[in-house]
Amino acid sequence: MADPDSLVRTLRPWLGVLARRRRRLWLGGLLMALTLFSALGLFAVSGWFITATGLTGLLFAAGVAATLDVYVPGGLIRLFAVTRTASRYLERLYNHDTVLRLLADLRTRLFATLAGQDSRTLAGRRASDWLNRLTADIDTLDSLYLRLLAPPAVALAVGALLSAGVAYFVPLAGAVLGATLLAGWLWFTLGQARLGMAASRRHVDELEALRGGVMETLQGLAELEAYATLPRRLRRLERLEARLHESQRRLGRRVALGNALQVWLTGTAVAVTLWLAAGAFEAGSISGAVAVMLPMAVLAMGEAFGALPAAFTWLGATRGAAERLNEMAGPTPAAVSEAAEVPATNALTLRLDRVGVRYPGALQPALEDLSLRLAPGARLAVEGASGSGKSTLTALLGRQLAPSAGRITLGGIALDAWPEAELRRRVAVLTQQTELLDDSLAANLRLADPKADDEALWQALGQVSLADWAQALPQGLQTRVGEGGRRISGGQARRVALARLFLCDPALVVLDEPFAGVDRATARALGSALDAWLAERSVVYLVHKADGEASLPGIQQTISLASGRPQRAATIHHGPGGSAQ
Structure with missing residues (x-):
């Protein structure tokens, strides 16, 4: 023995x-x-x-x-x-x-x-x-x-x-x-x-x-x-x-x-x-x-x-x-200090300094030598094909992943030093995967704001053109969406996830293919509503091709990724939302 x-x-x-x-x-x-x-x-x-x-x-x-x-x-x-x-x-x-x-x-x-x-x-x-x-x-x-x-x-x-x-x-x-x-x-x-x-x-x-x-x-x-x-x-x-x-x-x-x-x-x-x-x-x-x-x-x-x-x-x-x-049961890599003091303002600069990520057993890094600076209120598009490292970047910015190399700061403070509750309030992330629980429509929306009343929920649904659809449901906001949103269409599930953003008040918004599964006409309508809500917020879009995303409002910078490496320095795109950074 x-x-x-x-x-x-x-x-x-x-x-x-x-x-x-x-x-x-x-x-x-x-x-x-x-x-x-x-x-x-x-x-x-x-x-x-x-x-x-x-x-x-x-x-x-x-x-x-x-x-x-x-x-x-x-x-x-x-x-x-x-x-x-x-x-x-x-x-x-x-x-x-x-x-x-x-x-x-x-x-x-x-x-x-x-x-x-x-x-x-x-x-x-x-x-x-x-x-x-x-x-x-x-x-x-x-x-x-x-x-x-x-x-x-x-x-x-x-x-x-x-x-x-x-x-x-x-x-x-x-x-x-x-x-x-x-x-x-x-x-x-x-x-x-x-x-x-x-x-x-x-x-x-x-x-x-x-x-x-x-x-x-x-x-x-x-x-x-x-x-x-x-x-x-x-x-x-x-x-x-x-x-x-x-x-x-x-x-x-x-x-x-x-x-x-x-x-x-x-x-x-x-x-x-x-x-x-x-x-x-x-x-x-x-x-x-x-x-x-x-x-x-x-x-x-x-x-x-x-x-x-x-x-x-x-x-x-x-x-x-x-x-x-x-x-x-050991400590997680992204251990945080709950005693860190963070800025009271929402005007926060995001910096990535030579950041790299390598997954266990991977033959090559998922991200390598990525550096960028995003000023408060600026909008950045990170473009690249599937497997280029965009989803890894999403996980980094949401602190679901710790970098293997380099440093990430938000508002001058290391991202891993932000208290958990403060970080979740200041950073909103919409990933490619739509996460819906087998619960009511209202419960899934209140994941973003547990204190939101029904009026706020209806306003959020209106922003994503789902209010009329939800009102026509027999149980309205109490309708169950099924595990992973299986009782509703993929486009509707994506818009429910997008509606959660409108219940938040973040400083930095990370949108990974925000209109995936949504038809082009609806995407344009959602883009207009999103443009007004994103005013004065810092935004990182993660898309396949920035030039082909007419529904994404106000892109000011673009970085291309291929095999986890930036292919060129930030390229200036003058969008309708403001000046280049």
Whole structure:
């Protein structure tokens, strides 16, 4: 098995998240212990009562006067039976509720970490990998408390209590039982973990590969069909599935081994305790009823150990999930100082000094040696074909990406030193991808201004020529747009995203293909409305060809990009919005 210290380091961040709900964890553990103790008491008292009743009957049959109090043991049996049933129900209900809360805590923490990652980090993995982190890996951690922490702790505590109780009556039996239970506990935890660590860790990697492969196959089904590569892709998925099934069978055999050893150990402990108790009975140190009570109590340890082999055989899966999640939990490249003082004015100069960006594993930089200066109120067009670096520049200006080289300043302050809230208020970015949530039209608009009233929303929709359309909808502003805006057309979704800009009051506006998916006549109308709103704001347009964008108002400067490099110095274009800079 891997170094225990390494395992603890891997799990420590997630144990810290669990510790925030320590009161619930303690109460859940106590309910688990109460259930097990009730089972132990039920077995022990039942064994004693049945034996004592039989012996009393034999004495009566032999003509010997004898008495037996049936009310106290009978009451204890009912108490333990009811307590066991009630505590098990409450324990399952309470602990599963706790686990759901813990999963929510873990998922919230991870989503916050994921939301803080820059574009370079996000580009280092496929979307299916990130989804697997947020869903499957977090779900794997649900075993951390419910299977890996509480059950072995409770089993160890109850085993020690039982051994002490047996030792009270028969010291040798208690010592042997304690040693046997401890040896079994160590095997069912550390031993099974060692047996299954590598295989279970590999299993979750194979499962992730299969999930990612299936998702990518479904997303690219049309292309795979068109290029006749779907059969080859399916064969690859079948091989992944076969390896997954084989690892499941291998782990299943190891779990079965652990379960068989658990049954054997419990049976052996019962037999050894019965043998030593019988010897003590023969020596006259304990009664016959106690001699039967002790092994019957030991029989309850099968319930305590029953879940341990399977849980610890799969410990490698939990460890692998935690390791992958730890890779995301470090500080983001674009760490900011919330204490930075920023200018109160919106007249901010944007400067890029020899900025470069290289994505992980890329053969060449996405941007290289880019320098520009944008004065307050100026409008710049950055033109270039797809892949020239325009979207990378968008991510840089929105601080979704940190530069690999060079420096970006806004208002004389390094962009990465701007407080988050201030930066989001001063810089508005419209990316090529239209981001709409599966919520109402109003909710999607209020992403730009949560305090905006309905009148402001209608005015914003009017600016993008969507007010009449929205008024004709049966539910108006409360109409749901669907995930990613799937219930509306692409052009309408683009204009809803554009309408959000009109609810902001930024100093710098970055527009990446602002009229993508919009017909030419509508684009001209939107350009006129946009021109008035952009007055006295600094603007960066990112387009394929600036000369062909008649709908973009007031372009004063143009920079061309090709393969991430500026091709010429800023070229002056006298637009209707003002003078060149």
